[in-house]
Amino acid sequence: MELDQIDIRILRQLQADADIATNRLADMVGLSPSACLRRVTKLRRDGVIARTVAIIDPALVGRPLTAVITLEFALHGPSHRQEFIEKVRKLSAVRQCFMVTGEVSCVLTLHMRDMDEYLALTDELFNSDPNVEWFRTYISVQTVKDDPGVAF
Amino acid sequence: MELDQIDIRILRQLQADADIATNRLADMVGLSPSACLRRVTKLRRDGVIARTVAIIDPALVGRPLTAVITLEFALHGPSHRQEFIEKVRKLSAVRQCFMVTGEVSCVLTLHMRDMDEYLALTDELFNSDPNVEWFRTYISVQTVKDDPGVAF
DNA sequence: TATGAAATATTTCGTTC
DNA sequence: GAACGAAATATTTCATA
Numbered sequence: 607m608e609l610d611q612i613d614i615r616i617l618r619q620l621q622a623d624a625d626i627a628t629n630r631l632a633d634m635v636g637l638s639p640s641a642c643l644r645r646v647t648k649l650r651r652d653g654v655i656a657r658t659v660a661i662i663d664p665a666l667v668g669r670p671l672t673a674v675i676t677l678e679f680a681l682h683g684p685s686h687r688q689e690f691i692e693k694v695r696k697l698s699a700v701r702q703c704f705m706v707t708g709e710v711s712c713v714l715t716l717h718m719r720d721m722d723e724y725l726a727l728t729d730e731l732f733n734s735d736p737n738v739e740w741f742r743t744y745i746s747v748q749t750v751k752d753d754p755g756v757a758f
Numbered sequence: 759m760e761l762d763q764i765d766i767r768i769l770r771q772l773q774a775d776a777d778i779a780t781n782r783l784a785d786m787v788g789l790s791p792s793a794c795l796r797r798v799t800k801l802r803r804d805g806v807i808a809r810t811v812a813i814i815d816p817a818l819v820g821r822p823l824t825a826v827i828t829l830e831f832a833l834h835g836p837s838h839r840q841e842f843i844e845k846v847r848k849l850s851a852v853r854q855c856f857m858v859t860g861e862v863s864c865v866l867t868l869h870m871r872d873m874d875e876y877l878a879l880t881d882e883l884f885n886s887d888p889n890v891e892w893f894r895t896y897i898s899v900q901t902v903k904d905d906p907g908v909a910f
Numbered sequence: 911t912a913t914g915a916a917a918t919a920t921t922t923c924g925t926t927c
Numbered sequence: 928g929a930a931c932g933a934a935a936t937a938t939t940t941c942a943t944a
Contacts (some may be wrong), residue, residue: 609819617819620812624776641928643922656813660772664908666806667761667769672867674858676828676896677927688766691902700868702867706826706896713826713896715867717856717908744828744858750843754906756816756869757850780937790914876938 607651610638614758616645617654621755624658661754669699669717671724672749675712676730677741686737693735710742724725761806762787769799769806773907776810813906821851821869823876824901828862829893838889852877862894883890895901 608616615635619626626634632642649655664670679687687705694703694714702715718724724743732738761769767787771778773794776785784794801807810856818821831839839857846855847885854867876895 607818614802614819617812617814621814622811624810624812629939635840638787638928640888640922644928652818653815654818656815657809658776658812659774659906660767660769660776660810661803661808661907662910663808666804666908667766667907667908669910674856695903700903701905701908703902704772704824704826704898704904705902706898708894708896711898712902713898717910744856745863746858748857748867750857750864751846751857752850752855753853754811755813756819756821756853756893757815757817758821758845758869780936781935791936792915792940796912886942907924 609654611689613645613649613654616642617649617758620646620655620658621757622663624754659754664717669720671718671720672746673716673724674744675714675716675719675728675741676744677712677714678709678739679711679737680737682711690731690735690737693731697727699723765797765801765806767796769801769910772798772807772810773909811906816869820871823872824872824875824898825868825870827866827868827893828896828898829864830861830891831863832889832891834863842883842887842889845853845883849855849879850885851875852883884907 611725613636616631619631619634619668628643628646629639631646632639635642637645646655664672689697692704694700699716699718700714701717702713705711706713716724716727718727728743763776764787764910768783771783771786780791781793783798784791787794789797798807816824835873843855846852851868851870852866852867854865857863858865868876868879870879879894884893
């Protein structure tokens with residue numbers, strides 16, 4: 607599944623704004639509407655476009671508190687993390703979770719209602735998990751940039 | 759701009775999948791298509807739905823390397839960060855950038871092509887910026903969760 | 911001011927060239 | 928790719944509550 611320059615232009619546009627009408631998109635990339643739509647359909651089918659979603663303003667839906675948390679596991683290896691991973695996947699306040707190399711094991715980003723929710727979440731995720739050795743919290747005071755996905 | 763339970767249901771659905779037909783969305787939230795569409799239009803106009811975007815698979819567009827970077831500034835205060843912020847905003851490999859409280863000043867997430875791009879980026883962003891005292895890199899080895907925005 | 915049904919306009923899809 | 932009609936979908940209008 608090779609992407610040519612037209613595919614790239616389509617993806618860049620849809621990543622910025624997926625609401626655009628097919629006719630306008632076709633104009634922008636220099637294709638007929640039907641040809642353009644066929645490309646988009648194929649990009650979806652191939653999984654390059656995983657899905658399209660509405661981007662919601664966190665502050666306007668009552669999640670004004672953004673935090674980054676890093677943590678270290680006591681025991682390493684995937685089997686000891688399974689339960690933690692399940693919990694992370696279920697909690698809607700957790701937006702991202704990456705297992706990483708370096709002096710921490712895991713990095714999370716969260717969007718929360720308030721400090722009460724923060725306390726409840728850290729208690730559930732970290733304090734009550736014997737495999738979480740320690741965690742550090744970084745509270746966001748300014749969102750300089752927050753794009754929904756990869757750019758390329 | 760108060761959100762009632764129907765608004766919440768609409769937002770949850772569109773955040774998970776904005777491709778859904780208006781009729782189906784209307785069914786799901788218990789509204790007629792026209793009433794439902796009017797709600798969606800209003801949510802857009804009020805900025806609750808900021809925009810809708812296509813989610814692209816990083817690996818399939820040649821950005822398989824995900825990293826989290828934390829850093830400390832030498833001089834604090836917004837004026838010393840302006841240049842850094844401009845650069846961050848321009849670089850498409852930088853997905854997120856938060857200014858934070860705690861033992862680091864700033865947290866970034868990046869999606870990159872390869873280690874060469876990583877080296878070039880860190881050189882441009884950190885090594886050549888006298889106000890960046892130090893930075894630490896965490897390379898992602900597993901993406902446990904990566905949602906495009908807030909959940910609620 | 912919010913709703914739903916119906917009318918209208920637009921977009922998408924399958925087929926053919 | 929382009930062109931067309933058929934089907935699906937989106938948007939507007941309007942009467943009603």
